[in-house]
Amino acid sequence: MASHGIKDQVAIIGMGCTQFREHWDKGVDDLLIDASSAAFASAGVAKDDVDAFWLGTASSGMSGLTLSQPLKLEGKPVTRVENFCATGSEALRQASYAVASGAYDMAMAIGVEKVKDSGYQGLNAPPAPHDGTKRNLTAAAMYSLVLPAYAARYGVDEDELRMVVAKIAEKNHRNGALNPLAQFRREMPAEKICEMASVAGRLSVFDCSGVADGSAAAIVVRAEDAHKYCDDPLYIKALSFVSGTGGGLIDPDYDYTTFPECDMAGADAYRQAGIDDPRSALAMAEVHDCFTPTEMVLMEDLGFCERGTAWKEVLAGTFERNGDMPINTDGGLKAFGHPVGASGLRMHYECWLQLRGQAGDDRQIDLSTRNLGLVHNLGGYPGEMVSFVSILGPELG
Amino acid sequence: MRGIISFGGYVPYRRLDRSAIAAVMGRGGGRGTRSVASYDEDTTTMGVEAARLALRSSGVDPRALWFATADPAYLEKTNATAIHAALRLDSSTGALDFGGAVRSGIGALRTALESGGPTLVVAADIRGGLPTGADEANGGDGAAAFVVGGEGDGPVVAELLGTASATEEFVDRWRQPGSPSTGQWEERFGETRYGPLAAQAWKEALGAAGIGADDVDVAVVAGAHGRAVKRVSGQLGVARVADDLAGAVGNTGTAHPGLLLGNELEQAEPGQTIAVVVLADGVEVLILRTTEALAAYAPALPVADQVANGADVSYATFLQWREMIRVQPPNRPEPTRPSSSAAARAQDWKYGFVGSRGTESGTLHLPPARVSIRPEDELDAMDPAPMADVGATVVTFTIDRLVYSVSPPVVFAVVDFDGGGRLPVELTDVDPDSVRIGQRVEMTFRRLYEAEGIINYFWKARPARSSSGQ
Numbered sequence: 001m002a003s004h005g006i007k008d009q010v011a012i013i014g015m016g017c018t019q020f021r022e023h024w025d026k027g028v029d030d031l032l033i034d035a036s037s038a039a040f041a042s043a044g045v046a047k048d049d050v051d052a053f054w055l056g057t058a059s060s061g062m063s064g065l066t067l068s069q070p071l072k073l074e075g076k077p078v079t080r081v082e083n084f085c086a087t088g089s090e091a092l093r094q095a096s097y098a099v100a101s102g103a104y105d106m107a108m109a110i111g112v113e114k115v116k117d118s119g120y121q122g123l124n125a126p127p128a129p130h131d132g133t134k135r136n137l138t139a140a141a142m143y144s145l146v147l148p149a150y151a152a153r154y155g156v157d158e159d160e161l162r163m164v165v166a167k168i169a170e171k172n173h174r175n176g177a178l179n180p181l182a183q184f185r186r187e188m189p190a191e192k193i194c195e196m197a198s199v200a201g202r203l204s205v206f207d208c209s210g211v212a213d214g215s216a217a218a219i220v221v222r223a224e225d226a227h228k229y230c231d232d233p234l235y236i237k238a239l240s241f242v243s244g245t246g247g248g249l250i251d252p253d254y255d256y257t258t259f260p261e262c263d264m265a266g267a268d269a270y271r272q273a274g275i276d277d278p279r280s281a282l283a284m285a286e287v288h289d290c291f292t293p294t295e296m297v298l299m300e301d302l303g304f305c306e307r308g309t310a311w312k313e314v315l316a317g318t319f320e321r322n323g324d325m326p327i328n329t330d331g332g333l334k335a336f337g338h339p340v341g342a343s344g345l346r347m348h349y350e351c352w353l354q355l356r357g358q359a360g361d362d363r364q365i366d367l368s369t370r371n372l373g374l375v376h377n378l379g380g381y382p383g384e385m386v387s388f389v390s391i392l393g394p395e396l397g
Numbered sequence: 398m399r400g401i402i403s404f405g406g407y408v409p410y411r412r413l414d415r416s417a418i419a420a421v422m423g424r425g426g427g428r429g430t431r432s433v434a435s436y437d438e439d440t441t442t443m444g445v446e447a448a449r450l451a452l453r454s455s456g457v458d459p460r461a462l463w464f465a466t467a468d469p470a471y472l473e474k475t476n477a478t479a480i481h482a483a484l485r486l487d488s489s490t491g492a493l494d495f496g497g498a499v500r501s502g503i504g505a506l507r508t509a510l511e512s513g514g515p516t517l518v519v520a521a522d523i524r525g526g527l528p529t530g531a532d533e534a535n536g537g538d539g540a541a542a543f544v545v546g547g548e549g550d551g552p553v554v555a556e557l558l559g560t561a562s563a564t565e566e567f568v569d570r571w572r573q574p575g576s577p578s579t580g581q582w583e584e585r586f587g588e589t590r591y592g593p594l595a596a597q598a599w600k601e602a603l604g605a606a607g608i609g610a611d612d613v614d615v616a617v618v619a620g621a622h623g624r625a626v627k628r629v630s631g632q633l634g635v636a637r638v639a640d641d642l643a644g645a646v647g648n649t650g651t652a653h654p655g656l657l658l659g660n661e662l663e664q665a666e667p668g669q670t671i672a673v674v675v676l677a678d679g680v681e682v683l684i685l686r687t688t689e690a691l692a693a694y695a696p697a698l699p700v701a702d703q704v705a706n707g708a709d710v711s712y713a714t715f716l717q718w719r720e721m722i723r724v725q726p727p728n729r730p731e732p733t734r735p736s737s738s739a740a741a742r743a744q745d746w747k748y749g750f751v752g753s754r755g756t757e758s759g760t761l762h763l764p765p766a767r768v769s770i771r772p773e774d775e776l777d778a779m780d781p782a783p784m785a786d787v788g789a790t791v792v793t794f795t796i797d798r799l800v801y802s803v804s805p806p807v808v809f810a811v812v813d814f815d816g817g818g819r820l821p822v823e824l825t826d827v828d829p830d831s832v833r834i835g836q837r838v839e840m841t842f843r844r845l846y847e848a849e850g851i852i853n854y855f856w857k858a859r860p861a862r863s864s865s866g867q
Contacts, residue, residue, distance in 0.1 A: 121728050122799065131743040132735025132845065132853035133764060135821060137809050141797035142821075145811065148793055148834075201795040247770035250763055252819045256793065256811075383821070 003240060005272030006100040008396050011226035011233035012218050014043025017349040020183045020214035020337035028060045028114045029070035035215035035342075036071060036110055043219045043229050047071060050219065051104035053078040056091035056111035057341035059125045067110065084379020085290065086241075087111060088344030089388040092218055093239045099220050110217035111346075113339035122211060123340060139290065140208050142381040144201025146293035149256035154308040162202050164311045165292035166190035168319075169206055172289060172328050175321055176335025178363050183210040183337030207292040212337025216345035218352075223396065232356045237372065238272035238391040240265045248383030259294075261387040262301040262378060269374070269389040270303070278303045279325060282391075283370035284354055286347035288378040289332040295319075299327070302376060302389070326365050329354060344377040344388065351375060351392045371395065399510060399547045400556035400685060402457055405450025406659040406700035407443050407521075407540040408646055409434045410826040410859070411710040415534045421712050425529030431647035433710050434538035436718040436804040437825055437843040440466040440521035441476045442854065445483040445842040447540035447652075448519050452484060453697040453786070455544045457551045459517035462486060465495035465505040467651045468523045470844070470852055472496075472574065479854055480519060482748035483842045485783065499570075499621055500677035502651035506543060507681055510557045515546035522650035525719050526578045535623065537647025541655025552690035555662060555671065557683065559605030563598040564679035565590065570621055577721070584624050591625035592632070594680045599633060602672070602682035610634040613684070614669040617657040620676030621650060629676060639671075645704050658685075660700040667691045698862060706862065708828065718804065729801040734848035745781065750840055750856045752818070753779035761818025782818070784840065788861060789814045791836040796829045803846065812838055812858055826859040837861040 016038025018031055026034070032055075040047060055067040055078055064078025083090040088111030095107035118124050122138070147165065151158045170190040176182035188206060196204035226233035244261040248254040266278070275281045285302065289295035299310035304325050305318070313319065319327035330336050330350040333343060351373035353359040377388040411433040418426030434443060444464055452459075462484075464477035477492035486492075495501035502520035509516040524536025547553070569587035572579040581587075603610060613635040620626045630638045639661050641648075649656050654675045661671055665687050673683040716722045745751040746764045753765035755774035762769065763784065767777050794810035808824040810832065824832065825843060838858040845853045 118730075120730055124730050126730075127733055129736035129739055130733075131739040131747055133743065133747050133855045135809075136732070136800055136802070136807065136823060136845065137795075137821070138797055138799045140799055141795045141807070141809060144795045145793050198796070199798045201797075245770050249821055250761065250819050251770060252792075252813050252817065254819075 003268050003272065005238055006096065007237050007272055008223050008235050009100045010096045010220050010236045011223045012220055012236070012348070012352060013226055013230040013233050014039050014045070014219045015217065015349050015352045016042055017181055017216040017346055018214050019181045020212040020339060020346065022116050023213040024116065026213065028066065028112055031112050031114065031213060031215035032067055032070050032110060035112070035217040036108065039108065039217035039219050045106070045219065045229065047073065050076070050106050050108045052076065052095070052098055052107045054091040054095040054107065054109045055080045056082070056087035056109070056344070057113060058082055058084065058087050060112055060114045060341065083386050085288065085340050086344055086377040086379040086386050086388040087341040088216065088346070089375065089377040089390065090241070090344070092345060092348060093241060093388065096220050096236055096239060099222055105225065106219060106221050108217055108219050109345060110215065111342040111344060112215040113341040114213050115211055115339060116213050138200055139381060140200035140203055143291040143293055144203045145256045145382060146297055147202055150293070150297070153255060153257045156311055161311060163190060163194055164314050165207060165296055166193040167314050168289065168292045168295045169193050169334055171320055172332040172334035175329050176331025179331050179336065182331040182335050183212040184331070184335045203291060209290050209333035210335065210337035212339050214337060214339035214342045214346070216342045216349050218345055218348055232394060234352055234355060234392050234394055235396055236390065237393050238269035238389070240268040240272065240389045241386070242268070243386045244380070244384055246384035254383060256382050258297060259301050259378065259382060259385060259387065261385050262298060262376065265387040265389040266302040266376070269391050273391040275391065278374070279305070281370060282325070282372050282374050283367055284326045284329060284351070284365055285374040285376065286328055286330065286332070286350050287376040289328055289334050290338065295327065295332070298376060302374070321363070321365060329363065329365055344375070347375040347377060348390070348392070355392060355394050398553055398556045400545070400553040401662070402544040402546050402551040402553055403451050403455030403694070404541065404543045404659045404662060405447045405454065405697060406656045406703070407447035407450065408432050408700060408703040408707070409438055409443065409538050410707055411435055412707040413710055413712065413715050417712040418529060418534060422529045425534060427534050429644035431534065432537040432539055432707070433715055433718070434523050435826060437845065437857065439470040439844050439852070440468050440523055440540070441470045441479050442842050442844055443538065443540035444480050444519040444521040444542065447521065447542035448480055448484055448517060450697040451517065451542035451544050454695065455551050457515050457544050457546060459486065459544060460490055460514040461516045462490060462492040463495055463505045463509060463516060463518050464493070465501040465520045465651055466522055467497060467499050467501070469494065469496055479748065482744055485745070485749040485751070498678065499651050500675070500679070500681070503654045503673070503675040503677065503681045506545070506655060507560055507683055509545040510683065511560065515544060515550040518543045518545055520652045520655050522652045524648060524650045528716065528721055530578065532579055535643070535647055537642070537649045539646060539649040539652045539656050541652045541659050543655060553688055554691040554694045555685040555687045558608065558670070558686050559602050559684045561598040561602035561605060561682045562679065563594040565594060584622070587622045588625045588628060591620070591622060591676045591680065592628055595629040595674060595676060596632065598680040598682045599674065602684050606684040608670065608684070611636070612670055613672045615639050615661055616672040616674055617654060617661060618674045619654040619657055621648065622676055625676050629674060633674065635672065642704065656700060662687065663696050663699045663701065665691060703862065714804070727799065727801055727805060729799070731801060732846050732848055732853070734851040735853045747855055749783065750785040752782040752784055754782040756780055759817065761814065763818065763820045784814060784818070785856065787814050787816065789838050789858060791832065791834055791838060793834060794832050808832060810838070810858065823857045824859065825857040
């Protein structure tokens, strides 16, 4: 693997995140202004102090003008990036590399999505001109293929597995209920989710991420400069990205129980960060729970448990906020909501709060033995996806 | 000796029980069932299915393709070219539409029988009318295809003995382009016109064939005017009149003479004389005699098998598919039109279902790729892989109730092809509850959707109906 990483070379010195919800009263401009203003305030800097900007949005605007116009940025470079649902993380990755290279002293990564102006339910991106032979299937249906495949491979009863993934939604709703920025603030028992009508395979609407508007932003500087701005910066230990071949769609050996792109991105990130055993090294992980089966499979792909055991660990409570391996303590895509371009930065925002002990008494995880956090953010479908993994920590070394 | 080398009839999978009409509407309908083209079928796709069966039984490379229908998917643009593309015929093979009139179906067949070179003749129709009307109940949907040629082109299973035409202008049945229903003059009028015309053409055709009516073993009699067909059937003086498939399929209009003839040929013995009499704005008569080659002829999927293996569609769904009622679509964006230039570049894939196979790895790529997913294949080291006639097995599947569809829910499966290769593909002609892992499927050419007047054709998989899928 030829990725060298930039461990401890870049630090986050401030972050901001809007509430994720149906912002009928706010447009893309408002969301960008709110998230960036919060990030500037968090870092104690002004917009003119930032040398360069990376804007992530999947389909809420094109070009850097989407950011430079509402913020009235004078003479600054703004790069718009898009990488499916990993767009926000991609913006952070590019901003971090720009700072690490020495090209800029301070950069902002900001992600935004205004999905509720389309007039349609769910996420909708206008397709590029096409030959008309592309699959006509929702992401929910593609991810629903995981359940029967996993049940068959590991000999788990399909009804039991359905309850297992509902428990994942239950946990994320429980976490979201405590989070003032989350879209959904109500708990949702797994039994109730299982009783709901199926919309794709055996998945109900409550197995899918929340559809929300929102924005989140981070300001990064080189690590040696971090303490000029901030007493408790968050250091970037690893940034990994894998864009798949799409081979899973046509490879008869692919069995829909794993996402190889995520496995590879995780392994690369662990190498960059020097982590041998993620389960013992990581205090928390924010992972891409776009659909409940996704979170289950990710527990294995990211090495948090052995293959074929994630479903048992879910039932054992391992991934609860007070469990051995807290996952999606902010509610995840499920309860926090999923404004595509913003989600990756929202995940980092939760690490920013938790790993610095700022999550608040009712939400704060235990950092007494471990203080590293992982963010996993993917885009696409089983068989053809992009995957991002970062690792963050409050200490150098 | 020129005649029919091979043939294929296509009866769509769905059947409307005619009694369901009166159950909803209080009147209309009748006994038996009629065939119903699915929401993702049109005359072009049904023509492709019939033509695939005809070509599978002969292996002849036709030099011309003629397509006839009274319900063309496109006006202005040739529909036969989509069939040509789906069959992967050579670009030097001409493709023409015989358009508009019911008579064009038998007309194309007769013209092919009387001209030169191996010719593929395809006829298809979707028959309907306003709810409770006779056309709605008695119509049927289907297609028929014939490979016509001489001895040099392939073994002729039915040679042409003689033909005749009788033509007269009278307005008996008529339909404006785009209209959902056909007008009909008082029935007695047409009946009195067709009787003498049929007698005239029948006499002339028998004379041309040099035989008498009692030499004819079976007569196929077809036409949209039911009373006239009945009357003419009784006046021919033949040993037997062919089953008109009215009870199970209905009258498939432009396709009907071919469908009935194919059905007879599939059951005929060598040396039998078959007459085809078609009443459509005049009368067309063909007289054929089956040859010894028929004994060795194996139809790819007999019409009778297709008639026997259908599944019901509810009257409500039928009305929806025919756009007689509009239902609330899912609150999702409608699909966008395919790009003509992108579709043209992808013609072999989109219309012919041709993937590519790595020359070293043998790995199948659907759609075709220049770079293999296996490292041992060099760039562009790919062979074309035609997959339309390769059977496959369902590996896993899902039901999508969220995605946009003309007829939700979408049933989607991951299928593995015999001999290697995989594709996630939409299933059709299937009830969601009946899909099983391990189920055998085969590819079928369908109309995925229409956007801005452009029809998006591509392939789906359906539960295996023919031997290639088994």
